[in-house]
Amino acid sequence: MAPPEDTSQPRLAAGCRWAAESKSGSAQERMILFPEGAIKLQGTGRQVLERCDGQRTFGQLIKELQGEFSAADPVKIRADISQFLEQLRHKRIVDY
């Protein structure tokens, strides 16, 4: 299984969707529902997945987040997000 490429367009996999806001415990938190469970997301994880809209490319997504966290090492940001999406693809929550 390969990590996303710059031209990949990450999106939530079939059958995975955001829960209504009322389902999460706080305003910082959002939840993604999938067949056998749910994950709560906040902070960076949430920012990444909210950009997995099937429109943006992985390259654009990385650029946006590197801009957002300009104090952090851009190489590390790319590596972390790539790994995060690869893990979620493994679980069939994200496709790219």
Added chain:
Amino acid sequence: MISNPLALIAEITHRCPLHCVYCSNPLELAAAGSELSTEKWIDVFQQAGKLGMLHAHFTGGEPLARPDLTELIAGAHHAGLYTNLITSGIGLGEARLKELVDAGLDHIQVSFQDSREEAANWIAGAKAHAHKIDLSHLIHQHKIAFTVNLVVHRQNIDHLEEMIAFIERLVPERMEIAHTQYYGWALKNRAALLPTRAQLEKAVQVVAAAETRLAGRIRIDSVVPDYYARFPKACMGGWGRRLMLINPAGKVLPCHAAEVIPDMTFENVRDQSLEFIWQRSSSFQRFRGEEWMPEPCRSCDRRAEDFGGCRCQALLLTGNAAATDPACSLAPAHHIVEAALAEANSSAAVSQPITAASFVQLQHRTENLWSYRTNPE
């Protein structure tokens, strides 16, 4: 204050066109005339949503046997629940599938009994296999998640590799490979279903290889048979900790088989709210937490992981629902499970796995092998 339940298992009918020999329904099925109305189910889903539940799993029997399934799915969807239909697919064509998806269906799980048509129909006691394959192709026209469930046991486990390859061609997002769990019909038919240790060990390797090969394409969830495990399964994630099951007649149960436990009263959604039942009913509190636990569970490091195993299995095998699950290698009654395993592994085995020949021939040889699940009145 206990946390809220996460999911509702809506057993909306016990009627089913299939007669699977390992059906998880109780031996005493709920009569068709006792089923909850459309309105009551929709009210239940509203309550579930307000209680903070996330998922509604529609199961049966065969959920499609209810003509109002589309309304029920819509009701659960509007209550904010993620909807999952667990089905044989019998009764589902192009038009009804579209209706269900439009009503808010998120996920469909279709069970297959085998990769070989004769063998599959033999297990199901019905000619269902070919229809399921057609249905799988229809599902891909919609943006819903598709899981194929395959129950494995003594009679089919030897060609697990072939079955996985078969499922792969149906292109689901997920594949669930579940060993038979011995309750109800499956317990009745255990001698014909329990695999040998050699069969099991080979199956574990086959699944591991498939997981690696299919990574990123098809997720494999596998359920290992607890009879062969060292420790019991955390049944339902613990009694009254995560799930509520409502049977066709409205009885609210902590798990599928709970009705086998004597001296227990289960509340009905016709009389009580889900919130009351979750928080205050004696049935949901009976085995919640650790107070009820006997030794060795009470002082066991694993008690917060497996919660003492399954209460129904404890009852079915030992006669005492509060005993440590006999599947646990530390259980005082573990010898009961060991005896079943010894029988399954003995050379004078109860039944050798049958090679699928023709459906008619199989049915003929089956008469003394097992009992097909019946239908409610």
